[in-house]
Amino acid sequence: MKSKKFLLLIALVIVLQTVLAACSSNSGGSEGGKDKNANTGGGDGKVTEITLWHMEEPPNRVKRFQEITDAFNKANPDIKVTAQVQSWGDAYSKFPASIMSGTGPDLLFTIPDYTTLIKELGVVQPVDDIIASLDSKHGFLDTALEPYKYEGQTWAVPIFGMVQVLWYRNDLLQAANVEPPKTWAELKAAAEKLTSGSQYGIALPASKSMATDQVLYSFLVSGGAKHVINGNNEITFDNEKTVAAYQMYSDLMKFSPPDSNTYQWGEPQALFNSGSVAMAIEKGQYLSTFESESGRPASDLGVVPMPVGEGGEEGSIYYSNGIMVLTDDAAKKEAITKFFEFLFEPETYGSFVNAEPGLFLPVTEDGSKAESFWNDPVISKYKDQVEVLIQASSKGALFGFTDGVATKIGQVAGPNYMAQTLENIIIAGKSVEESVKWGQAQMETAVK
Amino acid sequence: MLGKGKKFNKLLPYLLVAPIVIWILVTIFVPLISVIKESFYSTGFIGTKGTFVGLDQYKATLTSSAYWTAWKKSLIWVLGNGLTQTVLAFSVALLLNKASRMTNFARNWMIIPWIIPTIVVAIFWQWIFNGSYGIFNHVLQSLHIIDKPINLLGDSFWSFPIVIFINTWHWFPFMAVIVLAGLSTISQDIYEAADVDGANKWQQFWRITFPSLGKITFALGLVGTLWSFNIFDTIYILTGGGPAGASTTVPVMIYQQAFEQFKIGQASATSIITAIFLSIFAFFFLKFAGPKEE
Numbered sequence: 001m002k003s004k005k006f007l008l009l010i011a012l013v014i015v016l017q018t019v020l021a022a023c024s025s026n027s028g029g030s031e032g033g034k035d036k037n038a039n040t041g042g043g044d045g046k047v048t049e050i051t052l053w054h055m056e057e058p059p060n061r062v063k064r065f066q067e068i069t070d071a072f073n074k075a076n077p078d079i080k081v082t083a084q085v086q087s088w089g090d091a092y093s094k095f096p097a098s099i100m101s102g103t104g105p106d107l108l109f110t111i112p113d114y115t116t117l118i119k120e121l122g123v124v125q126p127v128d129d130i131i132a133s134l135d136s137k138h139g140f141l142d143t144a145l146e147p148y149k150y151e152g153q154t155w156a157v158p159i160f161g162m163v164q165v166l167w168y169r170n171d172l173l174q175a176a177n178v179e180p181p182k183t184w185a186e187l188k189a190a191a192e193k194l195t196s197g198s199q200y201g202i203a204l205p206a207s208k209s210m211a212t213d214q215v216l217y218s219f220l221v222s223g224g225a226k227h228v229i230n231g232n233n234e235i236t237f238d239n240e241k242t243v244a245a246y247q248m249y250s251d252l253m254k255f256s257p258p259d260s261n262t263y264q265w266g267e268p269q270a271l272f273n274s275g276s277v278a279m280a281i282e283k284g285q286y287l288s289t290f291e292s293e294s295g296r297p298a299s300d301l302g303v304v305p306m307p308v309g310e311g312g313e314e315g316s317i318y319y320s321n322g323i324m325v326l327t328d329d330a331a332k333k334e335a336i337t338k339f340f341e342f343l344f345e346p347e348t349y350g351s352f353v354n355a356e357p358g359l360f361l362p363v364t365e366d367g368s369k370a371e372s373f374w375n376d377p378v379i380s381k382y383k384d385q386v387e388v389l390i391q392a393s394s395k396g397a398l399f400g401f402t403d404g405v406a407t408k409i410g411q412v413a414g415p416n417y418m419a420q421t422l423e424n425i426i427i428a429g430k431s432v433e434e435s436v437k438w439g440q441a442q443m444e445t446a447v448k
Numbered sequence: 449m450l451g452k453g454k455k456f457n458k459l460l461p462y463l464l465v466a467p468i469v470i471w472i473l474v475t476i477f478v479p480l481i482s483v484i485k486e487s488f489y490s491t492g493f494i495g496t497k498g499t500f501v502g503l504d505q506y507k508a509t510l511t512s513s514a515y516w517t518a519w520k521k522s523l524i525w526v527l528g529n530g531l532t533q534t535v536l537a538f539s540v541a542l543l544l545n546k547a548s549r550m551t552n553f554a555r556n557w558m559i560i561p562w563i564i565p566t567i568v569v570a571i572f573w574q575w576i577f578n579g580s581y582g583i584f585n586h587v588l589q590s591l592h593i594i595d596k597p598i599n600l601l602g603d604s605f606w607s608f609p610i611v612i613f614i615n616t617w618h619w620f621p622f623m624a625v626i627v628l629a630g631l632s633t634i635s636q637d638i639y640e641a642a643d644v645d646g647a648n649k650w651q652q653f654w655r656i657t658f659p660s661l662g663k664i665t666f667a668l669g670l671v672g673t674l675w676s677f678n679i680f681d682t683i684y685i686l687t688g689g690g691p692a693g694a695s696t697t698v699p700v701m702i703y704q705q706a707f708e709q710f711k712i713g714q715a716s717a718t719s720i721i722t723a724i725f726l727s728i729f730a731f732f733f734l735k736f737a738g739p740k741e742e
Contacts, residue, residue, distance in 0.1 A: 093707045096495030117710065120496045207602075208690045259579025259599040261691050271580060410493070415708045420692075427604050427692040446709060 064355035112147035139365035144320035150405035156322030160360035191255035201255035203268035212419035218316035223309035231404015238440035287358030318396015346370035487716035505717035537623035
C-alpha cells in the first residue's frame with residue numbers, strides 16, 4: 001500500500017506541476033515574465049529595466065551595441081537596458097506573437113516598412129516628444145526621419161542610415177581605360193568593356209530577395225520612377241520610366257555572372273573583392289573588408305553616386321533603421337528618453353554608428369561631423385568614400401515613402417514583387433512591358 | 449480499505465498518463481482550432497485582427513491556379529523523392545545485408561547524410577553547385593565537358609530536379625536502415641529452400657524478400673509520403689521556391705502566403721484544404737494499400 005500511495009503522490013505532483021507550469025507562464029505574460037517591481041524606477045531606489053531587441057547579428061555589431069548599453073547602464077544606475085540579439089528571419093513570423101503575448105521587448109529595431117506592419121498590432125508608441133528634443137539638439141536628416149512620420153505622428157527614432165552607391169575597382173577600370181560612369185549609358189558601356197574572359201563588368205543580384213529589390217529600386221530612383229505606391233496605397237508601378245529601368249537592368253544582366261539569379265547580398269561583394277567583377281551597386285559594407293579580402297590597397301576601392309538615367313534624377317535607395325518604443329509604462333518611457341539622449345550625444349553616437357563602419361551612416365547633422373565617427377580606423381582610411389556615401393544619403397529614397405507614406409508597403413515589399421518582376425523577364429522570358437504589368441497587378445492584389 | 453484500493457488501482461494508470469495526454473491535446477488541438485478559426489477571417493499580418501469572411505478564402509484557394517500549380521510541383525516532389533529513395537534504399541540495404549567487415553563499416557557510415565542537419569546539407573550543396581566557385585562546375589570545366597559554368601539551382605528547369613536529388617541524398621539512408629532492419633528478420637532458411645528449388649536471385653527478391661517487407665514498405669509508403677509532402681526547409685533554403693516559382697510546392701506556398709504576403713487567414717485556409725486532401729490520401733492508402741494477410 002505504501003508503494004501505491006507513493007506512486008499516487010508522484011502522479012499528483014506531475015499533474016500539479018503541469019498545471020502550475022501553465023499558470024505561471026500565463027501570470028508572467030503581461031510583463032514577459034519579468035518582475036513587475038523591477039520596472040518601476042524613479043527615486044525609490046529600484047531599477048527600471050528596459051529590454052531592447054536588435055537584429056544586427058554579426059559579432060562586431062553585437063559587441064559594439066553591448067558596449068554602448070553597458071556605458072549607459074554604468075552612467076545611469078537606476079536604469080538597466082538589456083540588449084538582446086534577434087534575427088530578421090524571425091521578425092515577421094515570431095516577433096508579433098511575442099509582442100501580443102506580452103513577452104516582446106520595450107524597444108525594437110526596425111526599418112520603415114516593418115514599422116507599418118508592427119504598427120498594425122496597436123502597440124507602437126508615438127515618439128514625437130523624443131524626436132523634437134533630439135532634433136533640436138542634433139538635427140535629423142529629413143530622408144532618415146520622413147519614412148517614420150505619418151498619421152500625424154512619428155513612430156520610430158531613426159538611428160542609422162544606409163545608402164547604395166556604385167562601387168568600382170579602380171585597378172580594373174584603369175587597366176581597361178574606363179572612367180567611373182555617371183549616367184546609365186556610361187554604366188552600360190563600362191560594363192560591356194569590362195567584361196572579358198572570366199571577368200564580368202558588374203555583379204547584379206537577380207534572385208527573389210530584398211537584395212534584388214533594393215538594387216532594382218536604385219535604378220527606379222535614378223530612372224525617375226521612384227513612386228511605386230502612393231500615400232493612398234495606390235500602385236503606380238506600371239509606367240514608361242519603370243519599363244526603362246527594368247530594360248536597363250536586363251541589359252546589364254548580360255555583363256553580370258550567369259548565376260546572378262541566385263545572388264543576394266554576399267555574392268556580388270565576394271566577386272568584387274576577388275576581382276571577378278569590376279563594379280557592384282551596394283551599400284557601405286564594402287569598406288571594412290575590401291583590403292583584407294581583395295589584397296589590394298584602399299585606393300583601389302572607388303565609389304561614385306548611382307549613375308543617372310535619361311530623364312531620371314540623382315539618387316538611389318536610402319533608408320534609415322530606427323527603434324520603435326513598444327511600452328506605454330511612464331517610468332520606462334522616461335528611461336527610454338534618457339537612453340536616446342545618451343545614444344545621440346556625438347561622443348557616443350559615432351562609436352555606435354561605427355558598429356559597422358561605412359554601412360551604418362549617421363542620421364544627425366552633428367553625428368556626421370562627430371570626431372567619434374571620423375576617428376574610426378576604417379572611416380578615416382576611406383574618408384573620401386564615406387563622404388560620397390553621406391552625400392548620397394541626402395538624395396536617397398525608399399519605396400513606399402516617396403509620395404506620401406504607403407501604410408501597406410509591407411505587403412508589396414514582403415513578397416519581393418519588384419524582384420519577381422525581374423525574374424519574369426530574365427527567367428520566364430516575358431517582355432519587359434508584360435512583366436511590369438504583371439508586377440503592377442500583383443502589387444494591386446497584395447494591397448487590397 | 450479494499451474498495452479504496454481497487455479505486456486507486458483503476459485510477460493510477462490514468463493519473464500517470466494524464467500529464468502527457470493533456471500536453472498532447474493542448475499542443476495539437478489549440479493550434480489546430482486556431483488555424484481553423486483564422487481560415488474564416490481575413491487576418492493579414494500575424495497578430496492583427498481580420499474580419500469574418502466565411503468561406504471566401506477557401507474559394508480563393510480552390511480557384512487559384514497558383515495553388516494547383518503548387519500541387520503539381522508537390523506531386524512531382526513526392527513521386528521523385530519516393531521513387532529515387534526507394535530504389536536507392538533497397539539497393540543499398542540488399543548490398544549491405546551480408547556479414548562482412550566491409551558491410552559492417554558501410555552500415556555505420558551510410559547514415560552520415562541523414563544525421564547532418566538540413567541547413568548544413570543545403571549550404572554545402574549550394575556551394576557544390578555554385579556557379580562561380582562550385583566544385584561541380586570546376587570539375588566539368590576541367591574535363592572540358594562544359595565551356596561556361598552551369599547555374600543549376602538558378603535554372604528554371606534544373607533547379608527542382610536538383611533539389612529532389614539533394615533531398616534524396618539526405619533522406620535515403622534513413623529508409624535504407626529501416627529496410628535493412630526488415631531484411632534481417634527474414635530467415636535464411638527460406639532462401640536456402642528457394643535455392644534448392646532452383647529459384648534465381650530475381651525470383652527470390654520478388655517472391656520472398658519483397659513480400660516479407662510488406663509491412664515495412666506499407667509503413668514507409670504512408671509515413672514517407674506525408675513526410676516528404678510536408679518538407680519545407682530543404683526547398684526553401686536552397687531555392688526559396690524559385691527561380692520564378694519553379695520549386696514552389698504547397699508547403700512553400702503556404703509559408704509565402706503567411707510570412708511574405710502577410711495573409712495569415714488565406715494561408716490558414718490553404719493549410720486546412722491541404723490537410724483534408726492529405727487525410728483523404730491517408731484514408732485510401734490505409735484502406736487499399738495495406739499488406740494482405742495470407
